[in-house]
Amino acid sequence: MERKKISIIGVPMDLGQARRGVDMGPSAIRYAGVVERLENLQYEIDDLGDIQIGRPEKVSDIPVDNLRNLKAVAEASEKLASTVHETIESERFPLVLGGDHSIAIGTLAGVAKHYKNLGVIWYDAHGDLNTADTSPSGNIHGMPLAVSLGLGHPTLTKIGGFDPKIKPENIVIIGARSLDDGEKELIREKGIKVYTMHEIDRMGMTAVMEETIKYLSERTDGVHLSLDLDGLDPHDAPGVGTPVIGGISYRESHLAMEMLEESKLITSAEFVEVNPILDDKNKTASVAVALMGSLFGEKLK
Known part of the structure; x- marks a missing residue:
């Protein structure tokens, strides 16, 4: 794929969880200068605007069948899957801006049509491997990786x-x-490869990324990066809905993105869970844009 052409797809989704504000994430990221940043790196940018997100007829605090807003999330996922599919068909790199992490259901559905062995780097404080049976909350943003493995409600898995x-x-x-x-x-049952903060602290981010790149390059024909800003420590990325202290640092994250750029492995990407209502002067969106800069080749010298 010609990586000099990028299509930006906004997904103002906040229905995969119960906290409002994350639907403004795409606007916050655009406001933080993502288009200008990537154009300065000589990319041809086509901002496709935002996917239209329908609202549920009845908003309830109690998830039906332990799946909050199932119908609306599924409808948005289908729209996103089609847009991502068409973007790749037109030989452009899909860069998806969230919105909560439930949007990965649609992103991966669109991307996976183009690869026999799609790899996924899930850069996140959470595994997002719950189903309706295991979820403590019924929030679908905690389920997209399980759904993409074919586990969960058929409305989502299909x-x-x-x-x-x-x-x-x-x-x-x-x-x-x-x-x-x-x-x-x-994770134990499926043998999923996980680098917790323990491994990152013990091995260092360089070794983690070297192992990740080697591991995926040997078995995949494309790699999607799904980066949740809560993967970073809340000190660096405060504007997220489910912050967890003790996270990856800003510097470690830049190193990770730079190493991925050098590897040329990444064929699609999404940056999710930016919530400007919870943020400090759009800091988290600015961090997201800076990381995109490193992912797409920005260098200090």
């Missing part, structure tokens, strides 16, 4: 008309430090 989208051996989770019991069990 987005795009097929499942599964990815194989467990093609996933690497980086930065995990808040995993539910059901997620831990699934």
Whole structure:
């Protein structure tokens, strides 16, 4: 794929969880200068605007069948899957801006149509491997990785008309430090590769990324980066809905993005969970844009 052409797709989704504000994430990221940043790196940018997100007929604090806003999330995921698919068909790099992490259901459904062995780097404090049976909250933003493995409600797993989208051996989770019991069990059962903060502290980010790049380059034909800003420590990225202290640092994250750029592995990407209502002067959106700069080749010298 010609990486000099990028299509930006905004997904103002806040229905995958119960906290408002994350639907303004795409606007905050644009306001932080993502288009200008990437144009300065000589990319041709086509901002496709935002996917239209329908509102549920009835907003309830109690998830039905332990799946909050299932119908509205599924409809948005189908729209996003189609847009991502068309973007790749036109030989452009899809860069998706969230919105909560439930949007990965649609992103991966669109991307996976183009790869036999799609790899996924899940840069996140959470595993997002819950199903309705294991989720403590019913929030679908805690389920997208499980859904993409074909686990969960068929309304979600069948987005795009097929499942599964990815194989467990093609996933690497980086930065995990808040995993539910059901997620831990699934990780063990499926043999999913996870670098928790323990491994990052012990090995260093350089070794983690070297291993990740080697591992995925040997078994995949494309790699999607799904970066949740809560993967970073809340000190560096305060504007997220589910912050977990003790996260990846700003500097470590830049190093990770720079190493991914050097590897030329990444074929699609999304940056999610920027919530400007919870932020400090748009700091988290600015961090997201800076990391995108490193991912797309920005260098200090």
